[in-house]
Amino acid sequence: MNPVASEPGVVAPDRLRLTEIFLSLQGESRSIGWPTVFVRLTGCPLRCQYCDTAYAFHGGQWWEFDAILAEVARHGVRHVCVTGGEPLAQKRCIGLLKRLCDAGYEVSLETSGSIDIGPVDTRVSRVLDLKTPGSAEVARNLWSNIGELTANDQVKFVICSREDYDWARGIVEEHGLTAICDVMFSPSFNQVSARDLADWIVADRLPVRFQLQLHKILWDDEPGR
Numbered sequence: 689m690n691p692v693a694s695e696p697g698v699v700a701p702d703r704l705r706l707t708e709i710f711l712s713l714q715g716e717s718r719s720i721g722w723p724t725v726f727v728r729l730t731g732c733p734l735r736c737q738y739c740d741t742a743y744a745f746h747g748g749q750w751w752e753f754d755a756i757l758a759e760v761a762r763h764g765v766r767h768v769c770v771t772g773g774e775p776l777a778q779k780r781c782i783g784l785l786k787r788l789c790d791a792g793y794e795v796s797l798e799t800s801g802s803i804d805i806g807p808v809d810t811r812v813s814r815v816l817d818l819k820t821p822g823s824a825e826v827a828r829n830l831w832s833n834i835g836e837l838t839a840n841d842q843v844k845f846v847i848c849s850r851e852d853y854d855w856a857r858g859i860v861e862e863h864g865l866t867a868i869c870d871v872m873f874s875p876s877f878n879q880v881s882a883r884d885l886a887d888w889i890v891a892d893r894l895p896v897r898f899q900l901q902l903h904k905i906l907w908d909d910e911p912g913r
């Protein structure tokens with residue numbers, strides 16, 4: 689389906705700038721493996737050194753909410769992941785998330801952790817990506833987001849080095865994150881050995897979940913997969 693353009697002179701309905709909507713398997717997080725529709729919003733104020741979605745920084749097309757809902761429904765699956773870019777950089781994302789929840793979908797949101805997650809509907813599983821020093825964007829973490837987390841949410845660390853691992857372990861312990869929600873550690877692709885990261889977690893008996901990005905193993909990080 690094509691996005692629906694607003695008529696000139698008519699009050700613009702709710703709409704968002706999207707890079708793509710596609711059906712794939714959820715490649716990470718607690719919902720790994722489920723057939724999932726991904727709604728990728730355009731734009732991100734961060735520039736993580738390992739970013740694999742730089743193609744979503746610019747461009748995109750305006751989609752009205754009704755058109756997004758129709759396209760999601762066309763794929764016929766229960767799980768929807770709103771991602772980016774940084775989806776919360778477009779304020780109307782909050783309204784889309786509510787519409788998706790009201791429509792009965794299992795909704796997750798992938799967010800950089802740099803923008804307040806407080807206004808997000810708590811039916812959404814918010815996947816908060818806390819930025820490590822190795823990401824080059826650690827200064828963007830909005831630490832007050834930790835106070836917003838519930839058991840329905842998830843925290844993710846992308847680990848780029850042993851130093852990042854030690855830092856992330858310290859943050860998990862300092863904030864008692866594993867008592868709040870699931871915490872995931874994943875190796876930054878081609879920057880740290882997945883086996884080393886697995887060994888460090890096991891050696892420390894750290895109560896976090898190791899994960900590999902399934903979509904990169906299956907489809908070699910092809911956009912839209």
Ligand code: SF4
Pocket residue numbers: 732733734735736738739740741742772773774800
């Ligand atoms: S927050 Fe996500 S989309 Fe934005 S630069 Fe970092 S990895 Fe890329």
